[in-house]
Amino acid sequence: MTARRDPEGRCRKIVTATVRAIADVGIGNVTHRKIAALAGVPLGSTTYYFPTLDDLVAAALREAIECARAELEAWAEELMASDDVVGTFVDVTRRHLDDREPVLLEYELYLAAARSPELRPVAQLWIDGLRGICARFAGKDRGFALAALIDGHMMQALVTDEPLDADAFRAGVERLVNG
Amino acid sequence: MTARRDPEGRCRKIVTATVRAIADVGIGNVTHRKIAALAGVPLGSTTYYFPTLDDLVAAALREAIECARAELEAWAEELMASDDVVGTFVDVTRRHLDDREPVLLEYELYLAAARSPELRPVAQLWIDGLRGICARFAGKDRGFALAALIDGHMMQALVTDEPLDADAFRAGVERLVNG
């Protein structure tokens, strides 16, 4: 028997399965078969929608970074509405770390972009977005520094698998926001 | 014909070849054959010294991080001897980025450690070393923040493949060092 037709839905299913696969085993270890299994589709479907595995991975990374940017928008709103900018920066960052998968994907993309230039614009989307928001609250130079501070803290928290060191983080954000 | 015997030298050659291989294609894409080719040894040698590929990769990451820590020592000395701590932080960081390979390896290790707990202590070596040095010049909290700032800036520079944004970086370091 053949499944009901739903090209768009199936394509999306494959992409999100790829996202999960990357989060699970890393870009270098994803395979068509793992993706197909995760998505619950036959092997052939993965090559039908994406000519090559690299294309599929790229699509998944793009998808992941689009979600991340959507979250950035929410950050911006929350920060604008807040009268405690420093505390809100700490809050949103801590909440972002609650779910490891998107963070893991962000750094998978970073590393991939470091090696393959065609992925660099995708990674730049996140960096630019983060920098833009930070610059709104700390000016250009200190804002860019704040973006690096946030990225660095998130990555270190991810690596050590410990919660964000709130005291240190808050101290850093404070100096950069309040000049 | 058989090569002259030199177990230690050969073992080292294999490990450093693995380091280069990881920098080249990433942890997920290293293979025994690539390593053997880079090291100039037959395939069998790689499994003779390291029972499994994971062991070999782990040894390479440990080796890479030991080099990085040695560089950290040099940072500490230079910082102690300097009367412009902020400027020296900027200098050493920029110089560290001159050679992409060690930086790439550091973040390969980060990502690997994020997934496999047995690598976490190795990654922690770098984080702790960096934090220790920073704390000497900025106190504990601001020092930890400074370590994250440096890591974040280095990673972003690696990803975008652009030189360190010196103005932003200096602005950040200044706020964190001079409180």
Place this chain on the structure above:
DNA sequence: TTCGTACTAGTACAGATGTACATCTACCGG
């Protein structure tokens, strides 16, 4: 209804991969 095609599904295949292993040889203790 019939027909064409966009989609589904399963299989095939050549090549790469991790690792085991059998063979050979340089070196060291006696």
Place this chain on the structure above:
DNA sequence: CCGGTAGATGTACATCTGTACTAGTACGAA
């Protein structure tokens, strides 16, 4: 001088991989 063993080397093999391809099927258009 002469075993014995740690190391060197090449090959073998089962498994996994990306991707191509054949065959079938749902569904919109005519």
